[in-house]
Amino acid sequence: GENVEQHPSTLSVQEGDSAVIKCTYSDSASNYFPWYKQELGKRPQLIIDIRSNVGEKKDQRIAVTLNKTAKHFSLHITETQPEDSAVYFCAAPGFGNEKLTFGTGTRLTIIP
Amino acid sequence: SAVISQKPSRDICQRGTSLTIQCQVDSQVTMMFWYRQQPGQSLTLIATANQGSEATYESGFVIDKFPISRPNLTFSTLTVSNMSPEDSSIYLCSVEALMGAHGYTFGSGTRLTVV
Numbered sequence: 364g365e366n367v368e369q370h371p372s373t374l375s376v377q378e379g380d381s382a383v384i385k386c387t388y389s390d391s392a393s394n395y396f397p398w399y400k401q402e403l404g405k406r407p408q409l410i411i412d413i414r415s416n417v418g419e420k421k422d423q424r425i426a427v428t429l430n431k432t433a434k435h436f437s438l439h440i441t442e443t444q445p446e447d448s449a450v451y452f453c454a455a456p457g458f459g460n461e462k463l464t465f466g467t468g469t470r471l472t473i474i475p
Numbered sequence: 476s477a478v479i480s481q482k483p484s485r486d487i488c489q490r491g492t493s494l495t496i497q498c499q500v501d502s503q504v505t506m507m508f509w510y511r512q513q514p515g516q517s518l519t520l521i522a523t524a525n526q527g528s529e530a531t532y533e534s535g536f537v538i539d540k541f542p543i544s545r546p547n548l549t550f551s552t553l554t555v556s557n558m559s560p561e562d563s564s565i566y567l568c569s570v571e572a573l574m575g576a577h578g579y580t581f582g583s584g585t586r587l588t589v590v
Contacts, residue, residue, distance in 0.1 A: 397578055406567060407518065409578040452517060461571075462508055463579060465518045 365457030369466030386453035387435040481582030498568035503548035508569040
C-alpha cells in the first residue's frame, strides 16, 4: 500500500515569514494529493489539494507543489499569521485513488 | 461538500463494553471511511464501508473488534467492541466530496475514553 512520509514533525516560524512542509509518497499510481489543517480539538479540514496533471496550485497565501518524478509534494504558506498555528497533514491515495494514507503530521507554531 | 453528522461527540466507557458510533451524510456517497486518531498522532484508516457488501479492513484491524454497518448510501456505524484503555482515541468518519468537487470531508469525531 501507499507509504507517506512527512517532514518536519515540528516547525516554528516568525510571524510574516514563510513555512514549508514536505511529503514523499511511494505509490506512483497516486494522482491526488490533499493537505489538511487540524486545529486543537477539531476535525481535519481540507485547505488545498493538487492533482497530478498540474505541478503547482495556489490559493491566496497557500500553495502546493508536486514533483511526480521524485514522488514528493510540498505545502508552502507565505506571510504566516498566528491563526496558521495548527497541525498539518499531507495525504496520498495510492492504487485505486480512493482511500487516503496520511503523513505523520507537522505541528506548525507561528511566533508573534 | 458533503456535511457529516457524527455522534456521540464523546463518551467515557468501562473496559469490556462496546460503543457504537454513527455517521449520517446529507447526500448519497459510495464509500465511507473510518479512521482512528490516537492522542497526538496521525490518522489511521480502520476500514472502508461500502453499501451492500462487507467492509474492507486495513492491516491490524479486524471485524470482530470493529464491526461496521452500512445499511444505505447515507449512513454507517462503527462499533468498538470489548474495549480496553488502548482503544481510547478519536474516531472519525470520512467521505469523498460530492461529484465534481475535490477532497475528503471528515465528521466532527468521537472522543472515546476507556476507563
